[in-house]
Amino acid sequence: MNSPVKELIKQLVSFDKSSIQPLYIQVAQQIINAIQRGYLAKGSKLPGTRVLSDILNIHRNTSVAIYDELASQGWVNIVANKGTFVLIPDENFSKIKASGQKVNEAYDYYPEDSGFPFQQSFNLASTEDKTISKYIINDGKPDLRLHPTHQFSRWYAAAMKRKSLINKWNITHIESVSVFKTQLCNYLNVTRGFKISSKNIVNTRSAEMSLYIVSQLLIQPQDLVLVGQLSNYASNMIFQQAGAMIKTVPVDDDGLDVDYIKNHFTKNSIRCVYVNANRDYPTTVRLSAKRRLQLLQLAKDFGFAIIEDDFDYDFQFDGSAMLPMATADTRGMVIYLGKLGQSLFPSFHTGFIVAPDNFINEAKNYLQLLDKQGDLIQEQMLSELISEGEIYRLKKKNSITYKRRRDCISHFLDQYFRGIIKLKVPSGGLAIWIQFEESISLIRLAQEAVKLDLFLPKTILYQDKTTCAIRFGFGHLNETEIEIVIKKLKGAYNNLINS
The missing domain is CATH 3.40.640.10 (Type I PLP-dependent aspartate aminotransferase-like (Major domain))
Incomplete structure (x- = not known):
């Protein structure tokens, strides 16, 4: 007859070998979760490492690592020649269980509202918009793809040593x-x-x-x-x-x-x-x-x-x-x-x-x-x-790339928006200021752009009685992406004007 603990582990534990997180961590966290929820009581004996490796179809060394991880966090006690036994580090958990409250109830929900007053601030309300658009215009951020990943790994490792x-x-x-x-x-x-x-x-x-x-x-x-x-x-x-x-x-x-x-x-x-x-x-x-x-x-x-x-x-x-x-x-x-x-x-x-x-x-x-x-x-x-001198070299190298992108976006804006906008090519920076010759609804333009898989956050749109402009960040886009984005923006503009 199979042990109840073995059957429980078979039912509760699953893992993804393709995950970035190590397999032994995945399994250890699920066993901890089972202990927290009361499925594995204090004093329960867990299967030996060989048995656990058979149950989960993993290498025995991985089973050893799982129990070592649990022991290092205080969830089990490994007794030589006797086995591995469940502990409960937090005594409050035991008190809750002893009081008759269902263990699972403590984890079913978390309060949505606080039971105490606190100072709220409209000023700090999130200005971030949520979008799933493929292309996004920001206010002028660098391109993370230019980050020297391989060199950076060596620099970071050297600093750590x-x-x-x-x-x-x-x-x-x-x-x-x-x-x-x-x-x-x-x-x-x-x-x-x-x-x-x-x-x-x-x-x-x-x-x-x-x-x-x-x-x-x-x-x-x-x-x-x-x-x-x-x-x-x-x-x-x-x-x-x-x-x-x-x-x-x-x-x-x-x-x-x-x-x-x-x-x-x-x-x-x-x-x-x-x-x-x-x-x-x-x-x-x-x-x-x-x-x-x-x-x-x-x-x-x-x-x-x-x-x-x-x-x-x-x-x-x-x-x-x-x-x-x-x-x-x-x-x-x-x-x-x-x-x-x-x-x-x-x-x-x-x-x-x-x-x-x-x-x-x-x-x-x-x-x-x-x-x-x-x-x-x-x-x-x-x-x-x-x-x-690496900081200076990186800055000079990336500046060449960003200058090329600035020239690229200036070219395509002139090609697709000639007579519609006015702009002055900046001597630097990762954004360009686009002013529309005739006022349009920038909110409606953004709505039309989303339909074409292009997102314009509200924070880059500037519109009042005398201004109708966009702070168009281009640093995060390469030349191919810039042309695609400008075409989509022109399509959104055409749809707005013709609607």
């Missing part, structure tokens, strides 16, 4: 000077014209985290924050969450209109001005040299901070990128935000804040609350990639 890494994990305070910060400072000094040391910089997980920390340190409720007329929805949400009162400033061909600020606001009434000096978001226009100097002077006269978000400095195709406004700041009025490693996979991008010493000290304190652990492996690897 560094003996100094373990010692760094045990440090419980922020190091005054780290190798990564030193390398990052050197890189920025060479490539962006800074003259900073490690005391002027703090690195974060992302540009969004950098801006969040800055906003928390800088902004009090009802503080006035000025942004560009159309601006970036993500940065606006961060400011709103900090309690800021946001007002917009016109943007023309020379960028943010500094005279407008001077003429419409008064001294000490502005907390900060948020600007994308290199390429305005979303219009891609550059803040002119004259206006940069005017803004710096006005910041001193009016007593406001400048947040310079240089999110795509590395993507410059024609000529040289204009140096950050922060490099000309001699009075400590500019907080500079940037990104490093955009040629790598997103989890290995790093954001950073450049500012005067006292502000960076406070930013480090705040970062300790949000991300005390940090990512030492990432920092170790990026330090070596900077030191060996």
Whole structure:
């Protein structure tokens, strides 16, 4: 007669040999699930490894690995020459079972609503749209397919083997000077014209985290924050969450209109001005040299901070990128935000804040609350990639690819939308600003596009009384895909006009 435990394992355990997850983990998790649900009681003897291998038709070494995994998590006790017996690590489980409650009931559902009040925020409501379209236009993201996967695996493995890494994990305070910060400072000094040391910089997980920390340190409720007329929805949400009162400033061909600020606001009434000096978001226009100097002077006269978000400095195709406004700041009025490693996979991008010493000290304190652990492996690897020149080489190599794509999308837009749109080819960046000559419903255009398997998220559509435009990100599309997407967009436009 077969053991009930054997029959139970036959019924409950299944696995997929083609799965990425190891087979022994798959089986161990299902046995744990059976224990949690009360199918395998405490003290039950499990089949021996040979019997288990016969039941599941697996190698005996896999059976050994399954029991070792269960034992390492405290779910079984392996007694030499006697067998493997079920344990229940969580005594609360035993209490539930003893109380008469059905074990399965605890796992049938989870509450949809909390039983306690909490603060809800409309500002942080998800702006992500759900779609199953084959082609998607974003606001200007890099192409993950250009990530150097094989090289990256070697770099990552090498960083993991560094003996100094373990010692760094045990440090419980922020190091005054780290190798990564030193390398990052050197890189920025060479490539962006800074003259900073490690005391002027703090690195974060992302540009969004950098801006969040800055906003928390800088902004009090009802503080006035000025942004560009159309601006970036993500940065606006961060400011709103900090309690800021946001007002917009016109943007023309020379960028943010500094005279407008001077003429419409008064001294000490502005907390900060948020600007994308290199390429305005979303219009891609550059803040002119004259206006940069005017803004710096006005910041001193009016007593406001400048947040310079240089999110795509590395993507410059024609000529040289204009140096950050922060490099000309001699009075400590500019907080500079940037990104490093955009040629790598997103989890290995790093954001950073450049500012005067006292502000960076406070930013480090705040970062300790949000991300005390940090990512030492990432920092170790990026330090070596900077030191060996790999970051710079990847940036230059990918820039050639992105420039070709920019030229490609400009060509096809001119071919399919001549007379319908107007655009100015940007000198860099991974997005192009498309303005329709005659206003149309962009929401209806997006609806028609979805029918053709092309998705336009709401966050790239800009429409009001004077604007009908799309921030068209092209970086993630190759030349073949660009032509397909432009054809689909034209088809959606034709369907809209003819409907």
